[in-house]
Amino acid sequence: MLKRVSIQNFKSLKDVTLDLQKVNLLIGPNNSGKTNFLKALEYMDKDNTNQSEPEYERLIFRPSESSLINIELFYDHTNEYNVQVVFTCQIGSTAQIERSRDLIQNDQRSNGTKLHYNPEDLKQRLRPIIIYKPDPNKLIQPGHVATGEEIVNSDASNLVGFLDRMLGNKYRKSVFNKIETDLYTCVPEFDEISLDDVSVTEELRKQFGDKSLKRIGLTNSKLGVTYWADELSEGTLYFLALLCIINQPNPPKLLLLEEPEKGIHPRRIEEVINFIFGLADDKGIQVIMTTHSPAVVDMFKDMPESVFIFDKDEEGATHVKNLQLDIIEPETAESKKAGFDPPQYLNGLGEAWKVGFIGGVPR
Amino acid sequence: MNQIVSYGILCEDRAHKNFIEHYLTQCHPGVFQQNEQFGWQIKASTAKEVEDALPDATRQAFTKYGLDILFVGRDADSSESKQIEALKVKLSTLCRAHANVILMIHVQCIEHWLLYLQWHQQNPESTKNEPLEHIVRHEAKLKIYGGKLRVEKQLEKANELLADFDLNWLESRSGSFKHFHKQVVTFLDNYSR
Known part of the structure; x- marks a missing residue:
């Protein structure tokens, strides 16, 4: 340490x-x-x-x-x-x-x-060593696939490309399945991570170009229901981003996080911070984070x-x-x-x- | 008195701070000086924060910042005398270890003191003792601030009423102001001895 x-x-x-x-x-x-x-x-x-x-x-x-x-x-x-x-x-x-x-x-x-x-x-x-500042607003956006990304970006905006890469044979068992298992532990209503094609509108084409786009969804397989990123809470998306960061093929031993409360409902902040405490307890990840939230300080x-x-x-x-x-x-x-x-x-x-x-x- | 009294304020909003600053400048000119460090460092913004912070604020005021006196502003949020007395006891208990604390507790809210000043400004010749503390909070604020939401604009309105305000008249109309003023006078009597 x-x-x-x-x-x-x-x-x-x-x-x-x-x-x-x-x-x-x-x-x-x-x-x-x-x-x-x-x-x-x-x-x-x-x-x-x-x-x-x-x-x-x-x-x-x-x-x-x-x-x-x-x-x-x-x-x-x-x-x-x-x-x-x-x-x-x-x-x-x-x-x-x-x-x-x-x-x-x-x-x-x-x-x-x-x-x-x-x-x-x-x-x-x-x-x-990356200063992570996952932005739930970026996580709801569709993203490019087949980019070969093995490292989660600082703002986690490349989660679609990263998860797409982790779905391949090389990382499916060691990373993707692990993220799904961890997600189920943190947010038991979801047990599957899904990626789905997005029909490219003119607006998306302007923003992302002509390449194919996918969106992230979380599925409750018992109920057979999938919620797409724009239907999920910021807290859930933040958990997903954190899980991708800590389970990526070369995970950080020292996690630097900026304002983990940003964009999170006050009631969800406690869950996010508790999850971060769990990273230190269970995975031996040392964490240094900044905050502007009295609710985080209280913890x-x-x-x-x-x-x-x-x-x-x-x-x-x-x-x-x-x-x-x-x-x-x-x-x-x-x-x-x-x-x-x-x-x-x-x-x-x-x-x-x-x-x-x-x-x-x-x- | 030849020694300047160093003071700090712990209160729930800027209207309180503004009133205390005007009161001290106008009613006790050249006597008080606000401790700049305490002024920007310690800042409550709700009634709950004032109460929760009181023990630590008084301790820091007299040990860390070396204040002579701490003013504590808190709206009673009630016109019931029992509730107001209970609040006085509560706040006094929270700062019992320190003598030089002055509690500024308004019946309902500070705008009711301003309401008296407004009434006096509008009826300068009247000797009628018109009680105003039954007016509900939002109505009192509407009368004083005219619906302005931005704090700076509200303070401008308050300052129009506070310019050269008639201390004796306000003391004769508002019991809660009288209680506040009396504490200051008693403190100064003891301080100059």
């Missing part, structure tokens, strides 16, 4: 370190640096070692003040107890990208003795150590606080000293965030 991420001078992230859990929630106002954090993780997966970074000036936080971009990922060693593996990416003033792998044993870093760097080491832990009331609050200071640098370590614990100690009741944020965490007690709110 990815234990810690430490970033210096990458976009707005002047100096932030997050100690991660199995599931992690990033909250804060728009433009506070949440997506930059996910982008830094995405950057670590790039094949650009020893190359020059053409976007260096755009990536570095305030070029006049700093010159070294530093991103470090800390993992537990696979075999050795009490040893951590650190993957580092540094880009200095020459814009040259340098990557290295290091070890930490008994809190001592092997100072200066960077081990031979094999990019595959990190890729195996990360890949594919983290029993794991405040998993909540990270992003804010920007006046110079535009992102600061990140951990809800448990940086807010609840010190405020509880201070209240005890002053003889006041301790903070009661966890009784209504979403509301406490919205009102502004824990930070992460717009001005």
